[in-house]
Amino acid sequence: MVYEIMMPQLSDSMEEGKLISWKVNIGDHVSVGDVMADVESDKAIMEVQSFKDGIVKELKLKEGDIAPVGTTIAVIDTSQKEERTPAKTERIDQPKAPQTQPTSIKQPSVIQPSSTISIAQIEGFASPKAKAVAAKYGLDIAKLQQKGQLPIPANEEAIEKAYRRRYFTPKALQWIARYHLSIDAFEKGKKHGEKEVLAYIEEHDIPLPKPLDPMHKAMITVVTESAQKPVYHIYDAIDVTVLKEYESEQRTVTVWLIKLIGEVMMHHESFRTTLKESGLQVWPNASISVAMADGEALYMPVFKDVNKKSIKEISKILKDFKEKVKSQRVLPDDLEGATFGISNLGMMGVVRFDALIYKDASGIAAIGSETEGKISITLTLDHRIINGYQAAEFMERLKVLAVDALFYKKGIEDV
Incomplete structure (x- = not known):
């Protein structure tokens, strides 16, 4: 009997996966729950496990190969016992790049040897x-x-x-x-x-070929869909002189902004609203996605129900997400559920910028750098969900709360 391990669908949007590394060799004995491989989906790198005991008979993909969901990636012989494992295991070779010339690149004429062999x-x-x-x-x-x-x-x-x-x-x-x-x-x-x-x-001015991995393909899909939304922008700034008094290594500007915006969202339901074919859906709590990047990998992990979270809890979640992003271990569930987003490039010296709305969210706040005690905020909003008057009210409440010392004192007391 043989048991086939398929390329799993690790998220609803995943259509193909990239085999990052094998954890087994041909001839190895595996048990239920053993990790067979690391696979990169359109969202993260995750482990693929075996659900049966047996001997690894075939490894059908090489490390680096990309295959559609449902493709057989390995075969396990469930009729064999561990003692029948060959003494010498076969180590699979690393994949080599194809040795074909791209059609867009002209090859020079080759100098032929003076004599040829028939x-x-x-x-x-x-x-x-x-x-x-x-x-x-x-x-x-x-x-x-x-x-x-x-x-x-x-x-x-x-x-x-x-x-x-x-x-x-x-x-x-x-x-x-x-x-x-x-x-x-x-x-x-x-x-x-x-x-x-x-x-x-x-x-010959030859470009370096760089295939798109599943994550990059997914990112392209998301930003392309986002660019089709009917959006408008509001450009403003908030005073952070009071906020800076309560800033610390754990209570960073980003942590306070998540709490501030989450608090204001509870007073403006349009910022807790998503649009579906059946109509608008107003969510009871404030869930915010925050842009995080590691090299070329960009993620928008979601801080769920921040209105119920303390500053200490938000700080801990932020730290955990940073570690997940660095190791590319962000789970699909970590990326779902936001109705609003934050992208903070101010920490990198960017004065002002526009951000794209992530997935079904109603909008996103692009945070710029601090100048004379103020940081710039650019709201990108879905006009189908939030009108200009509602956006202005939201921004006004945010500016008032940002200079409310009692808000920060209470945040520290709740730690």
Whole structure:
């Protein structure tokens, strides 16, 4: 009996997943609950477990491969016992970038060797196709097999690898793989090093291919959908002189802003509203998504029910989310449930900017840097949910609460 492990659907929007790493090898014994692999969805990196005991028979994907949801990624033989595990396990090779030349890049004419070898002249144990490859590259299959440098019989892949090893340095091959270059772009029968490959890349102005991972694809989908919303902006600022008096390592500006905006949202239900096909939905509590990034990975984890949370609790949640973002272990549930958002680039010196509304939220506040005791706030609002008058009322209440010392004192007392 065999048990197939499929590419799981780790979120409602996930259509494909990227295999980050295998945690097992072919021949390993696995038990129920053992982690088989790490898979990257459109939201995070998560573990894939086995739900049956058995021996790993096949690993159908290489690390780095992307496959649709439902694709078989591994096969476990459930009829075997652990003692039948082979003594020597087979370690799967790391994937290599395809050795095909992008159609948009013109290859220079290749200098052909002065003499060529016909297929009929090729000796050794190999298929006709393999001999054709050997003739193309001028390799002697028989000699290489005698030296143990080719398997018996030899296939096309083994012959091309032998040619690569002979005529390209390891670093040269790394650059060729990284830029998806064809080895046929370089003169045959001549040793090629790293400098020559880099010079070729620069001379022909070749771009570095960078495939989109599932997270990046999901981000593109989200921002594209957000850009279609009928939005408008309100540009204002709030006085933070009182807030700064109560700032500390744990009680940061971001923590206080989450609490401030959450408190004001409880007085303005349109900021706790989402729009569905059936109509508007007003949520009872204030849940706010906060933009966080780690390199190219961007997340909007949700601080749920912040109106019920103390400053200490919000600070702890912020710290936990930062750790999750850094390790790319944000769960799908962490990204759901917000009706409003915050994006703070002020800490990086950005004076003012516009932010895109995340998913179904009614709006988002873009926080700029502090200037003369004030920080700029740009509200991006969905006009289908919040009108200009409601937005102005919200902003006015936020400015008043921001200078209310009693609000901050109570926040500290609740810790």
